[in-house]
Amino acid sequence: MSKQELVVLDESDDAEACCPGLLTAPLAEGQAVELAKVFKALGDPVRLRLLSMIASRSGGEVCVCDLTPAFELSQPTISHHLKLLRQAGLIDCERRGTWVHYWLVPEMTDRLAGLLTRPAGEPLPERTAPVGAAS
Amino acid sequence: MSKQELVVLDESDDAEACCPGLLTAPLAEGQAVELAKVFKALGDPVRLRLLSMIASRSGGEVCVCDLTPAFELSQPTISHHLKLLRQAGLIDCERRGTWVHYWLVPEMTDRLAGLLTRPAGEPLPERTAPVGAAS
DNA sequence: ATCTTGTATTGACAGACGTCAATCCAACTG
DNA sequence: CAGTTGGATTGACGTCTGTCAATACAAGAT
Numbered sequence A, B: 001m002s003k004q005e006l007v008v009l010d011e012s013d014d015a016e017a018c019c020p021g022l023l024t025a026p027l028a029e030g031q032a033v034e035l036a037k038v039f040k041a042l043g044d045p046v047r048l049r050l051l052s053m054i055a056s057r058s059g060g061e062v063c064v065c066d067l068t069p070a071f072e073l074s075q076p077t078i079s080h081h082l083k084l085l086r087q088a089g090l091i092d093c094e095r096r097g098t099w100v101h102y103w104l105v106p107e108m109t110d111r112l113a114g115l116l117t118r119p120a121g122e123p124l125p126e127r128t129a130p131v132g133a134a135s
Numbered sequence C: 001a002t003c004t005t006g007t008a009t010t011g012a013c014a015g016a017c018g019t020c021a022a023t024c025c026a027a028c029t030g
Numbered sequence D: 001c002a003g004t005t006g007g008a009t010t011g012a013c014g015t016c017t018g019t020c021a022a023t024a025c026a027a028g029a030t
Helices: A029-042 A045-055 A064-070 A075-087 A106-116 B029-042 B045-055 B064-070 B075-087 B106-116
Strands: A091-096 A099-104 B091-096 B099-104
Touching: A029 A045, A029 A075, A029 A106, A029 B029, A029 B045, A045 A064, A045 A075, A045 A099, A045 B029, A064 A075, A064 A099, A075 A091, A106 B106, B029 B045, B029 B075, B029 B106, B045 B064, B045 B075, B045 B099, B064 B075, B064 B099, B075 B091
Parallel strands: none
Antiparallel strands: A091 A099, B091 B099
């Protein structure tokens, strides 16, 4: 059940794929395609709340039976959203007896946070006084 | 042309909306809806590359005429994607004479990075040796 | 083995999304 | 003024996505 696609996360891809950062160099098409899958998984309110509930759980794990009743959605719908989050590599799960437990994959959120963080000390090019002051 | 919706970014919303962080507390539904709009804007390879090209520009600005030829897509399609990024509050633009210039709104990417960053020192609950070792 | 409960999968359907051709608008040019 | 060019908007079309009812599967209970 665990680990089925694991979209991104592998650094050993395009040779220079260490941490260009999205904001510092023009993202390559292949990387953009992979990254978009992860962001798309985050692009739904229900999935964001699911991820948040899973990540903020003290024990680090949540049972599906604790997630489903928090939404006014059918159980299959919740299961569907959890599947998408898992395919994006954001969470993982394991069946333990009767119940299935989910937990966050922090490496993925760390990676996203890193991609969205601009290198400290960037000039921040003075956007406030338009050069031409046109129109 | 600039500033038309500006989805998120306003901290003065739910009183305690300082920086709960998405990974530390169960996101409220309203906030999830707003946040999802931004992540959805990032959930497309073309938009990710556009944002990357805009953000990594040395001068801090890019003319649309420099963006369009980088894709094998029609000009209206690129314009459409730029509009979505702008509505998400990730970029902004201004017409200067004949050309329209786009630039990154770093406050938004900073905010996203912050939301995805887990507070340093979190236990990282030992995921590797499943308690029950079931299945 | 049968029943019951927790979770995943399937199939269907309405609405959203990405794309383009056609068109429109703004600004510069002659 | 008309003509040209950069860019946005409109309308249409096929695909993807979120949702549910129905069903299937897994594991404990009887």
